[in-house]
Amino acid sequence: GHGSLGLPRGTRTVPAAAARCHHTAPESLSCAWQLHGDHLELRYANTLMRFDFVWLRDHCRSASCYNAKTNQRSLDTASVDLGIKPKAVRVDETTLFLTWPDGHVTRYGLEWLVKNSYEGQKQRVMHPRILWNAEIYRQAQVPSVDCRSFLETDEGLKEFLQNFLLYGIAFVENVTPTKEDTQILAERISLIRETIYGRMWYFTSDFSRGDTAYTKLALDRHTDTTYFQEPCGIQVFHCLKHEGTGGRTLLVDGFYAAEQVLRQAPDQFELLSKVPLKHEYVENVGDCHNHMIGVGPVLNVYPWNNELYLIRYNNYDRAVINTVPYDVVHRWYTAHRTLTAELRRPENELWVKLKPGKALFIDNWRVLHGREAFTGYRQLCGCYLTRDDVLNTARLLGLQA
Numbered sequence: 573g574h575g576s577l578g579l580p581r582g583t584r585t586v587p588a589a590a591a592r593c594h595h596t597a598p599e600s601l602s603c604a605w606q607l608h609g610d611h612l613e614l615r616y617a618n619t620l621m622r623f624d625f626v627w628l629r630d631h632c633r634s635a636s637c638y639n640a641k642t643n644q645r646s647l648d649t650a651s652v653d654l655g656i657k658p659k660a661v662r663v664d665e666t667t668l669f670l671t672w673p674d675g676h677v678t679r680y681g682l683e684w685l686v687k688n689s690y691e692g693q694k695q696r697v698m699h700p701r702i703l704w705n706a707e708i709y710r711q712a713q714v715p716s717v718d719c720r721s722f723l724e725t726d727e728g729l730k731e732f733l734q735n736f737l738l739y740g741i742a743f744v745e746n747v748t749p750t751k752e753d754t755q756i757l758a759e760r761i762s763l764i765r766e767t768i769y770g771r772m773w774y775f776t777s778d779f780s781r782g783d784t785a786y787t788k789l790a791l792d793r794h795t796d797t798t799y800f801q802e803p804c805g806i807q808v809f810h811c812l813k814h815e816g817t818g819g820r821t822l823l824v825d826g827f828y829a830a831e832q833v834l835r836q837a838p839d840q841f842e843l844l845s846k847v848p849l850k851h852e853y854v855e856n857v858g859d860c861h862n863h864m865i866g867v868g869p870v871l872n873v874y875p876w877n878n879e880l881y882l883i884r885y886n887n888y889d890r891a892v893i894n895t896v897p898y899d900v901v902h903r904w905y906t907a908h909r910t911l912t913a914e915l916r917r918p919e920n921e922l923w924v925k926l927k928p929g930k931a932l933f934i935d936n937w938r939v940l941h942g943r944e945a946f947t948g949y950r951q952l953c954g955c956y957l958t959r960d961d962v963l964n965t966a967r968l969l970g971l972q973a
């Protein structure tokens with residue numbers, strides 16, 4: 573052995589024989605382990621990891637516990653004794669071997685353990701992103717992908733998806749300006765998410781639906797369908813026609829703004845990520861009758877690494893707040909104001925004029941959109957996409973999503 577791991581010796585550590593440190597050479601990638609009363613401690617590749625015994629038994633990848641063809645567990649986890657403890661431990665250069673009380677042996681690749689340990693996951697992000705303001709986005713000179721390359725080559729599709737994952741927005745150019753051609757684009761990367769607005773939608777300022785989107789008014793930055801229990805993951809916009817003035821589209825990276833809140837006021841960030849509230853859509857126009865309610869905090873983060881994955885921000889559609897006591901609600905308004913101030917900084921605003929032929933994909937869990945008031949006839953088509961299926965396509969092309 574190379575000496576002690578410097579562990580606090582509590583009453584729960586196992587007897588001396590098992591508590592001795594064990595090392596494997598070479599030093600650089602050496603593995604040290606120590607068996608405690610209720611967990612195994614492992615140090616490998618500069619990571620100190622702690623594994624619960626039931627977790628270790630549950631993750632046995634032997635043929636009897638795991639079906640490698642379907643990647644499904646066959647072990648009945650409920651049959652594992654919650655007090656289980658390995659009776660023998662061995663480590664070589666690449667693998668940890670545990671022998672269980674009934675003689676069953678489990679092997680774990682050390683790299684696999686690092687990747688799948690809590691400590692390993694805590695240090696990495698689920699979704700690599702580049703947070704942006706207008707300057708950062710312009711400097712990056714993210715190219716639009718050509719429609720043919722998007723539709724006909726894996727490289728084109730992959731480039732598009734990589735940009736989309738990193739920035740939360742991506743453009744396809746040279747698209748035939750019709751609803752049908754826009755649908756073909758959408759279906760290249762995902763399934764269309766059908767909602768109360770239909771599958772593929774057209775919209776103009778005809779107030780055919782009970783929502784300001786269907787007017788010529790300006791719309792402040794927001795995310796859509798905050799009033800769904802699962803807001804739509806992706807929004808596709810394709811402007812088919814505009815004869816008039818104004819109508820530019822505003823895009824703001826919500827995660828960039830939230831990150832600034834985290835820096836300035838971590839307690840406010842935390843409040844926005846903990847306080848659940850409702851968004852609501854009540855419609856009674858013509859034959860359209862809908863009542864939708866979605867519940868959740870403004871900021872949604874993975875608890876183990878505090879990584880943002882969803883922002884719900886729509887001041888138009890935010891419902892009556894009746895889920896928060898008065899003193900918390902005041903602090904919530906303060907936090908909401910801080911976030912709003914960040915979202916409204918002019919340097920965070922990316923303004924684009926959507927034109928026929930250029931389709932825009934927006935990550936509706938991250939990037940807010942808005943529009944300038946306009947005059948004249950303007951027609952947009954588009955759809956929402958199911959997020960799981962966009963990410964599925966990205967992963968199949970080898971991207972981390």
Ligand SMILES: C[N+](C)(C)CCCC[C@H](N)C(=O)O
Pocket residue numbers: 769773775783784785794795796797798886888889
């Ligand atoms: C995109 N499309 C015009 C179909 C619907 C617009 C929905 C607008 C709604 N206020 C929201 O933000 O969810």
Ligand SMILES: O=C(O)CCC(=O)C(=O)O
Pocket residue numbers: 785791796821941942943952
């Ligand atoms: O008209 C626009 O450009 C966007 C309107 C809007 O926010 C929406 O349809 O979700």
Ligand SMILES: [Fe+2]
Pocket residue numbers: 785794795796941
């Ligand atoms: Fe919208």
